[in-house]
Amino acid sequence: MNTLSGRRTRVLAATTATAGLLLVAACTSSDDGGSGSKTAAGGVELVKGGQLTTCTHLPYPPFQSEIDGKVQGFDVSLIDLVAKDLGVKQKVFDTPFENFKTGAFLNSGDCDLAAAGMTITEERKKNVDFSDPYFDATQALLVAKGSGISSLADAKAKKVKLGAQAQTTGEDYVKGQGFDPVSFESSDAVLNGLRAGQVKAVVIDYPVVQGWLKNKANADAFQVADNINTGEQYGFTVKKGNTKLLAAVNKALADAKADGTYKKLYEQWIGPYDESVASPSAS
DSSP: OBTTBOOOOOOOSOBOSSTTOEEEEESSSOOOTTOSOSBOGGGOBOSBTTEEEEEEOSOBTTTBEEETTEEESHHHHHHHHHHHHHTSEEEEEEOOTHHHHHTHHHHTTSOSEEOSSOBOOHHHHTTEEEOSOOEEEEEEEEEETTSOOOSHHHHHHTTOOEEEETTSHHHHHHHHTTOOOEEESSHHHHHHHHHTTSOSEEEEEHHHHHHHHTSHHHHHHEEEEEEEEEEEEEOOEEETTOHHHHHHHHHHHHHHHHHTHHHHHHHHHTOSOOGGGGSOOOO
């Protein structure tokens, strides 16, 4: 995702009283309700006692999506490691992606951090503090098998109707390449638009496409025509100046890469592990 912001929108059940946050699921077995001290291990101050409150935007598999009534995914599993180090449990809330660009829910004290497959950008750094990069991302051009589309340049030459997720780096990238893409509000809507023939091709983060193609019906119908390296890296965000929590996030990431946990989670949620992602450098 990117300079451009957002990802997927989907309204789940109950709204909380604050800032319109939508509680989608606890990602752990604890139901302590956030009781206890707001000061966690290492002197980290939390917005709610006994829990690490994470804002995300659903669905965005394999990073976060609702599975069997719980929000799960690569991002969720990594932040669970942070919560464990702090001696609390993680709770996840679904919020509009636009708020991640501005840091609204961090600044209002509704969330401790945001984890939503967010690309690190200079523009976003003006409003939030990013963790160390934890994932190198590329964009993929997905088309129907037999479409005859062989690349993004080919799609442009053939004046193919292209789809992308609204306010994402993928959308911004294709606009920069001269496309006028059809904007979809969520990753699910992007895929459905391709299925329904609203568009002939879509550009979206490659890990999302990897997740789609794990489904046999999708793999039988669609294929990656182009893999586009845009130099994107994902990071988690905290409120500007929240140095203790940021340090805790970076320590958990570093420890996970050192002890093999990162590799295990990567293979569980993303796919075959590439050693180069173990220590990405900020772009």
